[in-house]
Amino acid sequence: MLKKYFKGIVFPLLLVFISSFSFAQLAPIQKWNEFSGDSLQGFNTTEMLNAADKENLDINARNAFLYNQKRHFIYLKYNFYNYKNAINDGLYSFSGTPAFRYLGYQPPLINVAPCVNEGFESGNINGWTASTGTNLNACNYPPTPIPVTFPNPSFITTSVTPFVDPVFTVIIPPSPLGGSVVAKISDQFTANANVSKIQQTFPVTSTNFLYKFAYIANMSVGNHTCCGGNSLPYFSVKVRDQLGNLLVCPNFTFNSPAQPVVACPGSTNTAWSPNQIVNISGNNVLAARSNGWQQCAIDLTAFIGTNITVEVFASDCAPTGHWAYVYFDSNCDVINFNVATPSGSVDIPAPNYTVTPIGVCGQNATITAQAGLGPYNWNGPPGSGITNATTQAIVAGTVGQYTLSMFPPGACFPINRFFNLTFAPPTSVTASPTVICSGGGSATLTATGALNYTWNPSGSNTTSIVVNPTVTTVYTLSSQSGTCLGTNTLQLNVSPSPTVSVSNTGTFCSGANATLSASGANTFTWNPGALTSSQIIVSPTVSTVYTVSGTNSVGCIGTTTTNLTLIAAPQITAVVISPASGSVCSGSPISLIGTGAFASNYTWTPGNISGAFVTFTPAATTVYTVVGANANGCLGFTVTPTITVDPGPSLTLTPSSPSICIGGTSTITATSTVATTYTWNPGAINNSFAVVSPTVTTNYTVLGKDPNGCISTTTVQQFVFNNPTITISPSSP
Known part of the structure; x- marks a missing residue:
């Protein structure tokens, strides 16, 4: 009995079906039921037969289904799988009979970036996941529950083109999608009912909404039916939406050519080279291959803003008698259209269904559709002369809506685009200057190329206008020449004046230098002095106000001022106290005192002695200097009268x-x-x-x-x- 555990929110991520489970290696048909009794202890045969009846399987498919369920039961029982099984992920558990259901579809890993390594140019399948299973019925969705590790010659490899195909001995050229690396899906010629699958899930954006793929299919030719237990080898590309729903369209599928030809319902036409005999291990086998690279495209416009999953399958036939392998390449692209006039051309991306090309007044416009998306069908407005045109490009000279339907191979619906073509005068708009400064700047806007103009904002109908916006403004010009109407826009940028700041301002001492530094602009001018660097050194003799003007990269000016306050240095006096004459005999002391208004600290040299009152014993005649500092650190100094030292008489x-x-x-x-x-x-x-x-x-x-x-x-x-x-x-x- 299946018990489903609720975890917060129930997501329909894992769907467990009682249906045909499949494996990479299928035993020969005659060995459907060769399992030991011990290994199958606990297997519910009755339940599986009832499940087969519900699927309306024929006898061969019924036997294959029963074999696969037994094999899956044994793999789970003895832990032969090397991957995390869905039933052990905490969402589901089984009681009674051990779990032997299978997952028909497993939720994919979503790539963060759109289209990761979609063309295999990294030489591996990074961005893709690979799995394998068994073909039970080519008309049903093939279960592929067993993960495959890259590289695996039986399921998925990559090769650098060109190279020689070992079966058909022909050169495989580079893919028409560009690049040099392609993937090979499924093994080369082993017919074991194997289904190989690769898939990638990615977000669809306006930069990758056209999924293109190319293939070369290689298949042995059989005479089976298309569906049921005797189904043919096949190649298929399918798409799921972000909820995991398999889309009916697009659904690209084809089988190998049958002998005699059997019409397979829902198959896509593909171009085959003539059948040929190939030698497989000494046996001659009738086989077919694609007539070179075949290109297809899937329009994902409707899925922009969501995730989609691309699934690619290559499968042998169900009875294990015929094989298939496919060379595959893909590319995420956009749909572009080229609009050309004698004046020039422009590529227009078309992530939306409606495109609005603009031609030049008096000139025809050539609209060219993207290559590889044909056949094409164009229809134009009355008077255009374009009805059911099948060319890739049309020449249009009439205003109106043109409809293009494209039918690339494999498309179940056409890719449609609607072109609302208009013609505009060859108008140009210029501004002089292109940037103005806030606070009074103005610019002249000038239009040329048309007969009549209307400016907005302004409402003026002249060819030029003078504007002085206070903020950056977009101006729209509507132009007209006869029946041709055009619109141009021009953005006039308004630059704010730079905010200039000055550092190292305040007070300075008389007789000292002051350093002023400005920032906030590209160039600077200081006054007084007309100095032009960001940093200046000045020595004013009185308190002074300095003005600095800063200019930014577009010529806008900002101004600021700073005040340098002059602090006078203290007036210092040095007095000889004793002896008053200032003369002493050698070896005798002399006393000095320093005085000065607002001075608080004194330093005497020579000797580097601090204090207002000092005593020296000079050995020779000396001049002493005293420096006094006030509370602001400003210095004043003076020198003493010469202190004369009498050495005594010479004898x-x-x-x-x-x-x-x-x-x-x-x-x-x-x-x-x-x-x-x-x-x-x-x-x-x-x-x-x-x-x-x-x-x-x-x-x-x-x-x-x-x-x-x-x-x-x-x-x-x-x-x-x-x-x-x-x-x-x-x-x-």
Whole structure:
């Protein structure tokens, strides 16, 4: 008993039928019922025979059906399938007899992009799905439940053209649809009742609403009936809508030529080459092949905005005596028409049933239908002279509706298009300039090529008008020359003025540079100064308002201003506190103080010492500089008077005799240009000279003082030598 589980919303996605199940490899006819009893334990033969009776199967189809159901039962029972079965997907479960129903139609995988690899140019079947089953009746929908992994020589392969067909030994040229790769559906010559199927589901849009396919069919010739258990090999292309409904039209199907010819209901005519004898494994077989590539087209205009599924089948005959394989290519395209006049031509896509070509006043228009969709049938309005024209192109010179019916092979209904042909004056419209600026810009619109004009908006009937819209506006020009009417449009773009902004604005210090940067436009002009870069460096001596004008790519101007406020630097004074004279002896300190209105921080150099009050001990005459900063960081500086350092008098000591003997004397004289007093050590002598009589070598130092009281010292060494010791000895006692 079938139990259907409800999951949120019941989708009619999986339909389970009790009908003929099918497989890739069908055992010989004489072995319908050769299964072990253990393997079929639980199989409900009575139910399956009742199902066969409901299908009104003949004896051969009935036997094949029973065999397939048994084989399917065993495959499920022993988990021989390598794909996820529909009955295990959570939507259905079975109780009692194990599941041995089959899926007649399985919901497809929908491609996101329209038509993926429809021409197999990737060298594989990406975008397609492949499956296989068994031909039980060529007039019924063939179940193909077993997925096929690409490549599989028994079911689906691809080849690069040109190549030689191994059965008919003829060259298979490139497909007329373009590209170099084609698919081969079904195996080459094994007659085992196999049905091979590929399918693709894709969204139909205005860019792919014409599905074209081409094929070369290769079939062995039989003498079977078209339907039932003895059905012929066949090739079929079918279409389903997005709900999974199989469409009656289009339905492209044909069988192999029969001997004698048997009329198969619903078959599509195809062009065959003469039958020929081919050798299959040493046996001569009567076979037929298509007379080269055959092209067909399916108009999907009615399905734009929805998904459709294309299914392609190639099948052997049901009794396993005759085979079929097909070379196949396809292409997603559009229906285009070309409208040509002496002034030029244009291709017009026709995703809708009504087309509105426009010819040039005073000239005939040649309307050419797309190749490959014939035979064609044209009919024009009264006076056009076009009635049941069968040419691909017509020459039309009369205003009105033209009807085209196209009957490509396999089409159960004609592809119809309705052309509402009009003729317009050769009018052109120009604008000068083509872009204006908001806030007062204007443009002149000028029309040529016709006799009468009407502008909208405006209502003017002149050949040119001056307009000044505040926003981008589309202007429509209606033109007329006699009975010819035309319409032209022109868009006048209104560009807003650029919004210019300036950075680094505000205050700056007197004597410093300020950097201003503008953005928001393509070019800039600054005033005062007439500077023309996006960034400028200025040094105004007073607070100044700067104006910058920015121009965008279409010449529109935006302006802004910025105010630079000048902050005065503090006035700094440096004062010597002690000594007030600013002169010191070497090694003596000097004290300084910095003052200034609004200054809060002071830095002195040399020395890099911070503070308003500082003390230095200069080693030489020095000029000190003090820098003061206010709260805005502006700096003022000044220098001190020269701090003079007196190193003391320069002294020179000169002994009268650099060396003396013990008991001798030497006069050491001190000389200086500025010293006023001298003090000797040792000796504590205060003269400019000293008379010394040392008994050993001695260093004498003199300290000299100049009028400023600064002192200096120098030293000289007085050498002393021992007197000689004389010894007198008699020559004899």
